[in-house]
Amino acid sequence: MQGVLFHIGPVPVYNITVTSWVIMAILALLFYFGTRNMKRIPSGIQNVAEAIVEGLLNFFSGVLGEKRARLYTPLLATFFLFILLCNYSGLVPGAGMVHGFQPPTSDWNVTGALAIVVFFATHYYGIKVHGIGYFKHFVTPFAAFLPLNLLEEVARPLSLTLRLFGNIFAEETILFFLLGMAPFLVPVAMMGLSVLLGAIQALVFTILATSYIGAATEEHESH
Amino acid sequence: MAKDSWNTKALGKALAMATNMAAALAVGYFLGAFLDKRFGTAPWLTLTFFLLGTATGLKMMYETAFGKLEKPEDVRKAVNLKDNLAKMKELREQLKKNQGPTDPES
Amino acid sequence: MIKRGWLARVRQTVGGVVALSSLQLILASPVLASEAHGVPAIEAYKVMWAIINFLFLLAILYKFAYNPILKMLDDRKNTIESSLRHAEEIRVDIERMKQEAQQNLMDSRKEAQEIVARAQQIGEETKAELIAKAKEEAANERARAVAEIESAKEKAVNELRDQAATLAILAAEKVLGKAITIEDHQKMVKDFVNEVGDRLC
Known part of the structure; x- marks a missing residue:
């Protein structure tokens, strides 16, 4: 099979999986050293770690409000950080060519998996907040909308999957071809664009996940 | 916000x-x-x-x-052309307000 | 002017959206092309790995990032809040102390004023008393002096009268050659002198 690096028993381990591990290790090390001995007045790497989490917390607070942002920041921030680093891993020279190194978000199984996590998290939080009343939103505004709402619930993760995967895969592919055709200058311009688009795609995935979870956990004032 | x-x-x-x-x-x-x-x-x-x-x-x-779309009325409104135009106008106003300070023309 | 302004803004916004969307389409075109050959298979192991990796990363970041940092942020917020509250308390205290000091100052000023007023009053009283006493004394002194002068004058007048009488008697004896009893003379002369003396003196 394509992209398989080695097997653990019958389970294949893919290039993207190994790259994910490296990205996870980078994030884990950053935050491990950032929070190893926390001080009231931050310095050095603690500053960085705190700035990342606080910035994301503030960003989600703008959409969800402070209380819910505090609850859902861990999940949403993880989406953002993981996707961002996955997208940027494609900019490191050798991506897609070296064994065991392929940007995870350029594979639609990975983006699909992330979208599935969003899907389950949305409904989990929705049921947790509203109980059985959560299912009422499937027949909103009236019963005839049930098939549309059900299709929407399926279309959302598909949309998330396709957007992220499509953009990153396309970037990778274009970059690959450009590197083959013209090793200098043109790929650099493309890389500059990729930096922007990688951040935008990570942000868009996160903001959509945020608004899905936000809509699912919204407190209705009138019942 | x-x-x-x-x-x-x-x-x-x-x-x-x-x-x-x-x-x-x-x-x-x-x-x-x-x-x-x-x-x-x-x-x-x-x-x-x-x-x-x-x-x-x-x-x-x-x-x-x-x-x-929360209520049945919303659907009726959604298919009402006049309402939609009004909504678009409102949205445009909102856009104008939100973009206001960055625009050099204003 | 205003109309042109919002038109430009709408154009700008729409342009931005169109540009972003078309960029997205351009970027996605190789994908769409490759997808035309058939839907790529979903590889269950990849999905499984990705979900496991993500959940594992979430757990790691919970432990190393979110729990400590969010706790630290809360902690810092609480510290700031409590120090603000503390500062507020101190401010209130200072305000109270200042008021107290003001009050004290005012009190002592009033007291000092009272003391001065009292002292002034006492002084005035003493002065008046002293003056009155002095006046009285002076009056007494004067009265005594007048009395002394009176008595001295009387004495001198009396003496003068006696002598004048004696002289008159002697002179009369000489003139008359005959002695009348000295008492008669004296009486006579005295009467006379009294009469004259009263007129003289």
Whole structure:
């Protein structure tokens, strides 16, 4: 099979999986050293770690409000950080060519998996907040909308999957071809664009996940 | 809400619209095709589900732009041309207000 | 002017959205092309790995990032809040102390004023008393002096009278050659002198 690096028993381990591990290790090390001995007045790497989490917390607070942002920041921030680093891993020279190194978000199984996590998290939080009343939103505004709402619930993760995967895969592919055709200058311009688009795609995935979870956990004032 | 997050949300919405529509169409089409193959009713389920998918896509697009359809009145309003024009105008005002300070012309 | 302004803004916004969307489409075109050959298969192991990886990363970041940092942020917020509250308390205290000091100052000023007023009053009283006493004394002194002068004058007048009488008697004896009893003379002369003396003196 394509992209398989080695097997653990019958389970294949893919290039993207190994790259994910490296990205996870980078994030884990950053935050491990950032929070190893926390001080009231931050310095050095603690500053960085705190700035990342606080910035994301503030960003989600703008959409969800402070209380819910505090609850859902861990999940949403993880989406953002993981996707961002996955997208940027494609900019490191050798991506897609070296064994065991392929940007995870350029594979639609990975983006699909992330979208599935969003899907389950949305409904989990929705049921947790509203109980059985959560299912009422499937027949909103009236019963005839049930098939549309059900299709929407399926279309959302598909949309998330396709957007992220499509953009990153396309970037990778274009970059690959450009590197083959013209090793200098043109790929650099493309890389500059990729930096922007990688951040935008990570942000868009996160903001959509945020608004899905936000809509699912919204407190209705009138019942 | 901060202007920053409003802009980011707008960006998210803008980028979401296109793929949402495509995804809704695809879900409708593939689900219909799958069910047709399963029950041998081609092409009726494909057609039905494709239309449902289209409706879903339009609904998602409308909700992305104007907010969720909460009550039956909202649907009536959604298909009311006059109301929609008024809504567009309101949205434009909002856009104007939010973009105001960055525009050199004002 | 205003109309042109919002038109430009709408154009700008729409342009931005169109540009972003078309960029997205351009970027996605190879994908769409490759997808035309058939839907790529979903590889269950990849999905499984991705979900496991993500959940594992979430757990790691919970432990190393979110729990400590969010706790630290809360902690810092609480510290700031409590120090603000503390500062507020101190401010109130200072305000109270200041008021107290003001009050004290005012009190002592009033007291000092009272003391001065009392002292002034006492002084005035003493002065008046002293003056009155002095006046009285002076009056007494004067009265005594007048009395002394009176008595001295009387004495001198009396003496003068006696002598004048004696002289008159002697002179009369000489003139008359005959002695009348000295008492008669004296009486006579005295009467005379009294009469004259009263007129003289």
